Amino acid sequence: MEWSTLLSPRRERESSEKYRSSDLRSEFEKDYHRIIGSASFRRLQDKTQVFPLDKSDFIRTRLTHSLEVSSLGKSLGQNIGESILKYKKDSGFTPQMKEDISHILQCAGLIHDIGNPPFGHFGESAIREWFIRNLPELKFEGERVEDLLTEQMKQDFYHFEGNAQALRLVSKLHYLVDEHGMNLTYALLNTMIKYPVPSTGIDKESGNIKDKKMGYYLADEELFHRITKATGAGNNRHPLTYILEAADDIAYKTADIEDAFVKGFISYHQLESELAVLEKETEDSPFKPATKLRKLYQRGVEKQVSSPEAYAVKNWIISVQGFVLNCVTYGFTSNYEAIMAGTFGQDLFYGTFAEKLMNLLGDLAYRKVFSSRQIYKMELAEYTILDFLMNRLVSSVLYYNTDSEQDSLDSRMVSFISDNYKTAYRLQSQGKSRTEKLYLRLLLVTDYVCGMTDSYAKRLYQEMNGII
Incomplete structure (x- = not known):
């Protein structure tokens, strides 16, 4: 390249x-x-x-x-x-x-x-699982939708991806x-x-x-x-994709720790304890994560800030980002030939001093936040919302823009879908086969759902269920 x-x-x-x-x-x-x-x-x-x-x-x-x-x-x-x-x-x-x-x-x-879609990566999972459960049961003009679609069309929905x-x-x-x-x-x-x-x-x-x-x-x-x-x-x-992914990983893995600390999922002492174990395992690293956190805590005490723990964690995040940026720069330039040849199959943390630290931050957020009862409870509510909306919307688009007449409920559901998305569907479906149009109508649903904000999805669900 x-x-x-x-x-x-x-x-x-x-x-x-x-x-x-x-x-x-x-x-x-x-x-x-x-x-x-x-x-x-x-x-x-x-x-x-x-x-x-x-x-x-x-x-x-x-x-x-x-x-x-x-x-x-x-x-x-x-x-x-x-x-x-x-x-x-x-x-x-x-x-x-x-x-x-x-x-x-x-x-x-x-x-x-x-x-x-709404509700983060869990929203993606909910949509994928909806298709896995329901696509085999859908029928269009007396035929199973799963039998009508090509293999790639089906896999597009089974592996729905933001x-x-x-x-x-x-x-x-x-x-x-x-x-x-x-x-x-x-x-x-x-x-x-x-x-x-x-x-x-x-x-x-x-x-x-x-x-x-x-x-x-x-x-x-x-x-x-x-x-x-x-x-x-x-x-x-594309070589820049590696860099984009690294920027995304740095942003969310450090931010998840900071947000989790603010929300009370992770304490200063828990973070310090986890980092101390990592520091012993990576003695050759120039960045000492636990030592840095303790020094920042001590500085907070000396400055008499209201919360030395918060001062330490938030400033530690900034230090981590600077260290990891340097590691990613090294990761790209040291693997430059393989990246430009299209043969490099890892992320840019691979083989750098940042690799184990980034793995720990991701694992810590998963254990302390994403596997918590509070998050699970939220996700159950989100699942209910998306499951309901997918049920209603998919059934309403099956016969949209076909010779078959829609019932009054389906036509009202379709009216909620953005005119931009419906215009895109009509343009893309011109000259297409019956199967291709059916596939595009199912994409019309995911287009609409992915365009929803969290609040809109929740409000639409409540209004359709008479919850005021």
Whole structure:
């Protein structure tokens, strides 16, 4: 892979030369303004990161998380770009390319979660499980829907994925000017495709990180191939995708610990104890996590802050992020040849001093937060909401836009779906077969549900059930 094509500024619809010549921004800077001005991006302010429908102003939402990923991504782009130049890792890499990758990563951080449904990653699981349970039971015009759909169509629903939905949303569903959505650059679109495989190509046993999940729906396969042909990435991960994923991991793993501390799931002493064990296991690491936390606590005591524990934890998070940023820069540059060849199958923490620390933070959040009774109770409520909405919406779209007449309840349900999504469906379904249209109508449901905020999903459920 070559940076000259990887940083493709092409779009599905190109602007006229007249407007390009009068705009001094780079194509990637233009992407930034398209994103932050979109309703889809604004809706992230009411989508869960960890704690659903939380009333605290401190707890992160998908919007604040995305802003943090954007900031970290840009910093990593600058650090890694400078490292490539300094150590002459690539004779074709220029200072302008360093600026471009920083802008691309800044934008990718903003939209990496834009396709996620309400209620965080649990919402994704709930939708997948709904299809696994119910698709075999659905019938359309007397035939089993499962028998009508192709294998890839079925697997798209059985492996429903927010990452694939993000590509679909920004490229087709954000209907502002035309059917090309936000009409973002190919370099940016390719960066946000974390898994360059279809649902039928998932292979969790391959040992390569790119095969873990699907990256695009069958409905968007032609777009995927246009993007990856233009960038030259093909079926490999775009090099910037590794950096985006690292920025995401740094943001959520450190933020989950901070949010969990604020909510009382993890105490200062529990964190210190876990880090002390890690510190003994990684004596060769230049970063001493437990020692650093204790020093910050002592500084808080000396400064006579109201809570030395909170002072220590929050400042420790900042120290960790700085340390891990340096490790990721090393991880990218030390594996540069394999990344550019498309053969590197790990994340950028692999083999660095940050690897075990990041694993511990993820494991700690899972044990203390995500497996807690409080979170389980919230997830049961979320499951009930999504299960109800999926039941109603799927049954209502089966005969939408067909020769069969819908009953009054179904037509009312369909009326709730955004006109943008219905317009996208009509455009995509033109000239398609009966089976393809049925597949697109089922995608219409996931499009609508994924566009919902947490509050909207909850309110719609309550209103439909007469809960005032």
